[in-house]
Amino acid sequence: MSPLNDLKINLNGQYTFFLDQDVISKYSGSLRKMIKQSKRKRNKKKRIITIEIDDFPGGPDGFELVSRFCYNNGEISIDVSNVSTLYCCSVFLAMSEKFCFSNLFLQTEKFLEEVLYGSWSDIVLCLKNCEQVFFQADSYGLVDKLIFAALTKISRNSETFSSSSLSSFASSLSPEMAKNTPESDSRCISRSVSCGRSNEWWFDDMTTLSPSIILRLIMIIGAYKTNIKSLVLTRFLLHYLKTKLQTKSRTTTELMRNKLEYSDLADTAAKGVISAGKTAFSCRKLFWVLRVLSSFSLSRESRIGLETLIGEMLEQATLDDLLIPAGGSKESGFYNVDLVIRLLKVFVKNREEEISREKNMKEIGKLIDKYLREISPDQNLKVSKFLGVAESLPDSARDCFDGVYRGxxxxxxxxxxFFIFLSKSIL
Structure with missing residues (x-):
């Protein structure tokens, strides 16, 4: 160890750095203060001062970047992949102009100003970098500023969000952001024109972000677990969750770690779908929505809302729509029969006062008879569930019971x- 390394820093209880006190304290007000306090308390025989730092932004990687900055005379290459981390580190360590000219905080702040009014891709990459330091980036207001910049880009190139709602949020961040809005991004415009749905050009880019950031975005625009007025936002949440579900095999740990955030996003998406109702979603699409959202610990209230919506238009369903895998153990049966029974109850109740009740009942009766024949070969299907489906409809739904008998x-x-097979196996 070099004789100049007279400072030992234990970082986050796991990592150790040996540094020069003079070099590191030249730029950091916090470290300068901690070094002075340690000198008063230390044993004078010990040359090395030890400092404990917990919850450092970016962990050892973040601290290494700061060390490079200090040992390189206050210079470091700043880009969109590290600026969020460096910014949080500079705030955490009080690396301001009070202690050194053109310190790290000022350099990162200037770079971020260019990002906020720069290109769409840079904003997304900075948000991605915030995931490594999310707690600090959120506390320091960086996440909100970047999200506002992203929302402004989206609103300028589509009709997803109202400018008035963004302006009110901008004023809460800073007067400058309320007056200034990012210049229109040519990349966004070209993608809007080439995309079949111009309002959805930003979907794929935003799916790369963590659920914490997406949840923060939802909270900022005031749509958290409420009736989302923007159908585009609802479609984005569905697209986001579907994408995460498709990569579930590769990101199981990430999904479990952020289970609560995903559940909140699923509930918010469900509220948006329920609010939009039958005019925006077909029966088949609603079945798809239910499949996707149910994979993210959907709340009971949201599930009932979606099932009610589907049940009210069940006459539009096909046999394929009803054949939903149970998703649990094989012992409970291959298909989710309980769901179909619940949907039938909603349908029957909803049709009791309608004039077209008889025609719709006949159609659904034919569909359920086909469903019974399809699920009947399931060896694990309980008798109670089979009968539950068959008896869910009134007698008037069928001209005859041949379909039920075949099932x-x-x-x-x-x-x-199956009983014979088991008997022989036991013997």
Missing amino acids: IDIYLQVSFF
Whole structure:
């Protein structure tokens, strides 16, 4: 160890750095203060001062960047991939102009100003970098500023958010952001024109961000778990969750770690779908929505709301729509029969006072008879569930019960042969 390394820093209880006191304290007000306090308390025989730092932004990687800055005479290459981390480190360590000219805080602040009024891609990359230091970036207001810049870009190149709502939020951040808005990004415009749905050009880029940042975005625009007025925002949340679900095999740990955030996003998306209702979503699309959102610990209230919406238009469903995998253990059956029973109850209740009740009932009766024949070969299907489906509709829904009888016949045959097979296996 070099004789100049007279400062030992234990970082986050796991990492150790040996540094020169004079070099590091020249730029950091916090470290300068901690060094002075340690000198008063230390044993004079010990040459090395030890400092404990917890919850440092970016962990050892962040501290290494700061060390490079200090040992390189206050210079470091700042780009969109590290500026968020460096900014949070500079605030955490009080690296302001009070202690050194053109200190790290000033350099990162100037760079971020260019980003906020710069290109769409730079804003997204900075938000991505915030994930490594999310707690500090959120506390220091950096996440809010970047999200506002992103929302402004979106609103300028689509009709997703109202300018008035963004202006009110901007004024809460700073007077300058209320007056100034980012220049229109040519990349955004070109993508808007080439994209079939111009309001959705930003979807794929934003799906790269963590659920914490997306949740913060939802909170900022006041749509958290409320009736979202923007259909585009609802579609984005569905697209975001679908994308995360498709990569679930590669990011299982990440999904579990952010389970609460994903659940909140799913509930917010469900509120938006329910608010939009039948005019915006077909019956088949609603089945898809239910499948996607149910994978993220959807709340009971949201699930009931979606099921009610589907049940009210169940006559539009097809057999494929109803054949939803149970998702649990094989012992409970292959298909989610309980869901179909709940949907049928909603449908029957909703049709009791309608004039077109008889015609719709006949159609749904034919559909359910097909469904019974499809699920009857399931060896793990309980009798109570089979009967629950068959008895969910009134007698008026069928001209005859041939379809039900065929389903029962298949079910009994499968159960009988399965019983024989088990008996032989035991013997």
